[in-house]
Amino acid sequence: MSNADTRLRYQGPREPAVTDAALIAESLRIPERFALIFDRHGEAIHRYVARRLGPDVADDLAAETFLLAFQRRDGYDTTCAGARPWLYGIATNLIARRRQAEARFYRAIARTGIDPAAEPVDDTVAARVSAQASRGRLAAALAALSSGDRDVLLLAASELSYAETARALGLPVGTVSSRLVRARAKVREVLGGVNPAGTGEENADE
Amino acid sequence: MNEMKLLEAFCASVAKPSAQWQDCTRARLLSTAAAPPGLIARGRGRTKDRARPLTRLRHAVTCHPRTALTAAAAATAAAVVFGAGIAFGGSSLAPPANAAELLQRAAATALTVPVAHAGQYIYTEAVGAKQQPPPVPPQITKPKGKPAITQYPAKPGPIVKETEQMWASVDGSKPGVLDMTAPCGPLWSSGAPVRPTYGACHAGIEPLGRPDSSYASPYAGLGTYAALEKLPANPTALLEYIQKYYATSYAQQIAAQQAAGGPVTAGSMANWDFTWMRSTLDFVAVLPPRLGAALFQALARIPGIYLIPHVTDYASRPGMAVAMTIYGQRQELIFDPDTYQYLGSQTVLTQPLPGLWPAGTIIQAIALLKTAVVNTAPKLSTGTVY
Numbered sequence: 001m002s003n004a005d006t007r008l009r010y011q012g013p014r015e016p017a018v019t020d021a022a023l024i025a026e027s028l029r030i031p032e033r034f035a036l037i038f039d040r041h042g043e044a045i046h047r048y049v050a051r052r053l054g055p056d057v058a059d060d061l062a063a064e065t066f067l068l069a070f071q072r073r074d075g076y077d078t079t080c081a082g083a084r085p086w087l088y089g090i091a092t093n094l095i096a097r098r099r100q101a102e103a104r105f106y107r108a109i110a111r112t113g114i115d116p117a118a119e120p121v122d123d124t125v126a127a128r129v130s131a132q133a134s135r136g137r138l139a140a141a142l143a144a145l146s147s148g149d150r151d152v153l154l155l156a157a158s159e160l161s162y163a164e165t166a167r168a169l170g171l172p173v174g175t176v177s178s179r180l181v182r183a184r185a186k187v188r189e190v191l192g193g194v195n196p197a198g199t200g201e202e203n204a205d206e
Numbered sequence: 207m208n209e210m211k212l213l214e215a216f217c218a219s220v221a222k223p224s225a226q227w228q229d230c231t232r233a234r235l236l237s238t239a240a241a242p243p244g245l246i247a248r249g250r251g252r253t254k255d256r257a258r259p260l261t262r263l264r265h266a267v268t269c270h271p272r273t274a275l276t277a278a279a280a281a282t283a284a285a286v287v288f289g290a291g292i293a294f295g296g297s298s299l300a301p302p303a304n305a306a307e308l309l310q311r312a313a314a315t316a317l318t319v320p321v322a323h324a325g326q327y328i329y330t331e332a333v334g335a336k337q338q339p340p341p342v343p344p345q346i347t348k349p350k351g352k353p354a355i356t357q358y359p360a361k362p363g364p365i366v367k368e369t370e371q372m373w374a375s376v377d378g379s380k381p382g383v384l385d386m387t388a389p390c391g392p393l394w395s396s397g398a399p400v401r402p403t404y405g406a407c408h409a410g411i412e413p414l415g416r417p418d419s420s421y422a423s424p425y426a427g428l429g430t431y432a433a434l435e436k437l438p439a440n441p442t443a444l445l446e447y448i449q450k451y452y453a454t455s456y457a458q459q460i461a462a463q464q465a466a467g468g469p470v471t472a473g474s475m476a477n478w479d480f481t482w483m484r485s486t487l488d489f490v491a492v493l494p495p496r497l498g499a500a501l502f503q504a505l506a507r508i509p510g511i512y513l514i515p516h517v518t519d520y521a522s523r524p525g526m527a528v529a530m531t532i533y534g535q536r537q538e539l540i541f542d543p544d545t546y547q548y549l550g551s552q553t554v555l556t557q558p559l560p561g562l563w564p565a566g567t568i569i570q571a572i573a574l575l576k577t578a579v580v581n582t583a584p585k586l587s588t589g590t591v592y
Contacts, residue, residue, distance in 0.1 A: 018320070030495055032317035035236050042231065046223035055221065062223070063231040067238060119221035138216050157213035187209045 020083035024076045034070050041084055042066065045091050048158050050117045052095050054105050058117075061098075065091040080167065085160060089168035092151050099147050109139035134191065141190035149183035152176055236314060301543070305513040305528045309506040311546040316498030322431050322579040324377040329578045330491040332550070333369045333521050335571040352462075365569060373583035374490075377432035383583045431490055439496035441504035445479060448504075452478045476508050480530050484539060484551050491577045505539075514538065519549050521573035531556055535569070550574045 020037060027034040045065055050058035068090050069083075076086060095102060109115050113136045142150055155165040162180075166173045302308035322328060374382040438444050452475075453460065483505050487493070493501065505511065505528065514527040519540045527538035534557045540549045552571035558564045 026321055030321065031238075032236055032495055033321065035232055035318055038232055038235050042228055043222055046227070047220040048217070050223070051217050051220045055223075058223070059227050063227075063234065066231065066235055070235060070238060117220045119219055134212050135216065138212060153213065154217065157210065157217045184209055187213070191209055191212070 019081040021076070021078040021081050024073050024083060025078055027070075027073055031070070034066075034073065037069070037083055037087075038066050041087050044084065044159070045087050048088060048154070049091055049095065051158075052102050052105070052154060053098060054116050056116075057098070057101070061094050062091065065094060068094075082164075085164040085168040088155055088158070088160060088164075089170065092155070092168060096147060096151075102147075102150075103143045106139040106143035110136045110143065115139070137191055138187070141187040144190060145183055145186055149179050149186070152179040153183040153187070156180055233314075236317060301515065302513065302526070305511045306506040308513055308526055308528060308541060308546065309502045312541055312548065313499040313502040315546045316493065316502055316548075317495045319492060319495055319498065320579045321495065322376045322492060324379065324432060325581075326376045327373040327380075327382065327580050327583050328376060328431055328490065328492045329371070329373050329576070329580045330574055331369070331371045331576040332491075333367065333573050333575060335365050335367055335520060335552070335568055365563075365567075373580070374430070375583075376430065376579075378430040380583070431492065431494065434486070434490060434497050435494045437497055439494070439500045441500050441507060444497075444500050444504045445507065448479050448482045449475060451482070476510050476530070477532050479504070479508050480511070480532070480537065484537060487539065487548055488551055488572050488574075491574055492579060519573045520552055520568065520571035521550075521575060523549060523573065525549050540573075548574070 020040065023033055023036050027037070042062070046058050046062040049062045049065070053061065065087060069087055072090075076083070080086065115135050118135070142154075145153065151169055152165060155168055156162070156176075160168060162173050162176050165171075165180075166176045169176070302311060371385045372382065373384075438447055483501055486501065508530070511528050511530050514529050517525050517527040517538060517540055519525050524543060525540040526543050527540045529536050529538045531537075534555065536554045536556050537551065538554065539551050541547065542549055550571070550573040553569050555563055555565050555567045555569060559567075563569065
């Protein structure tokens with residue numbers, strides 16, 4: 001038996017942190033590797049879509065996001081280590097085709113106070129309770145935004161930085177920040193009690 | 207609270223997608239991702255399908271548990287449509303009904319393991335049962351003009367439990383390291399060496415040679431991950447390769463068998479296939495994804511395999527086994543019952559070996575406790591190398 005002192009020990013994880021970019025590059029040779037991109041980001045993209053179109057539509061659209069991403073993976077900019085902005089961008093483009101459905105979804109929340117996308121209310125975090133109270137008015141405010149402003153606002157509120165939002169939407173960072181300022185002002189206005197009924201510009205294209 | 211904080215909470219409080227949606231979507235993605243032949247939709251042009259996965263998928267199954275099929279049915283339907291297994295943690299699928307079904311799921315899981323690159327190491331930590339070298343070494347006689355005859359002593363050494371860690375070079379370009387707790391000797395009694403050991407038998411840490419050049423065994427050249435990457439990742443071609451490999455490596459033995467009037471039977475070919483696969487799984491531990499999938503699919507075609515729904519592996523983990531009984535010994539390849547990941551193998555006596563062990567004795571086993579692709583192997587300082 002070997003002396004315990006001379007035994008080698010596995011010193012924690014030494015696996016290289018494989019970036020999304022490296023996985024996507026690998027997936028060109030071994031397509032199945034792309035499943036790991038889904039493992040990493042599937043839930044976030046589903047939640048993002050569910051927030052904007054409801055959970056039922058999200059089942060289809062989030063899946064389609066990954067299938068499209070898989071098809072287009074050879075065009076991925078491998079200098080971007082994380083794939084999240086890219087995936088959010090694809091999802092946002094798919095959502096854009098359903099602009100009217102999105103506005104209807106928000107107006108329904110505003111009208112009924114029922115949010116089909118929300119997780120079951122069993123947590124006690126004060127911020128969330130407060131958010132639930134404001135849910136209807138927030139939804140009304142979102143329904144009133146232009147789709148461009150809404151994209152910026154919801155991406156920024158999801159988890160992306162300005163730079164990542166800009167990358168997701170293919171816009172300059174300056175445009176992102178000016179849209180964000182504008183969108184936030186509009187939301188503030190609605191939350192301030194001005195006409196929460198959701199009769200915004202979105203109605204124009206229905 | 208400002209509007210941005212409210213919006214962040216509004217976005218964060220969205221319910222998670224169902225596990226069924228995740229399983230089902232992942233399965234759709236994997237089946238779209240081409241995969242080795244056989245994992246792809248039957249009777250469809252592969253190139254055409256690959257070019258237009260969305261078209262294909264829109265006509266296939268949707269992952270819409272709320273309104274369409276139940277999740278399990280959807281996942282099963284996806285499996286049927288694409289001929290691929292769904293093999294993911296927490297899967298809602300029914301347990302596999304037979305060995306082929308289990309292996310299809312294992313193939314799908316194999317596709318998702320990390321890829322190793324030249325210059326890296328495959329790390330494995332394992333616990334095993336191995337027979338000590340016999341007190342008397344095998345006698346090899348070589349009659350003139352005839353193949354050598356190896357006579358094994360009637361009494362093999364005792365079975366011991368050992369733990370070991372191995373760092374094996376992916377491409378054989380660097381020496382690896384093997385660290386064992388029990389005196390060495392091949393982990394297997396004969397025929398299918400699993401862990402290379404060099405020089406005299408001892409316990410402790412030793413450098414591994416370069417498997418491609420110095421690993422002296424019938425498996426030379428197969429000891430590395432890189433060598434496996436060159437094998438056909440297609441079940442039919444892989445089986446052909448194994449047969450050809452044995453026909454070459456054992457040409458003398460086969461000739462002797464035929465000269466003695468005994469044909470090379472389908473049974474012995476199945477044994478070779480099974481043994482090759484078991485050795486490869488246990489020795490290399492992390493397989494190139496496509497080869498791993500092809501191996502399990504090829505294994506599913508070997509006549510004589512059967513499913514054991516509940517087994518316990520050598521590390522006391524519950525598992526399911528694909529087994530084959532060869533010469534009174536049940537060889538079990540054990541899989542995780544939830545993820546269908548390969549856990550290791552064991553050989554159990556189905557009939558007593560008189561004077562040695564009763565039926566039910568585990569005479570060979572390896573349980574892979576940890577496998578990983580790592581960048582470095584430990585440096586051996588002077589004094590620890592034997």
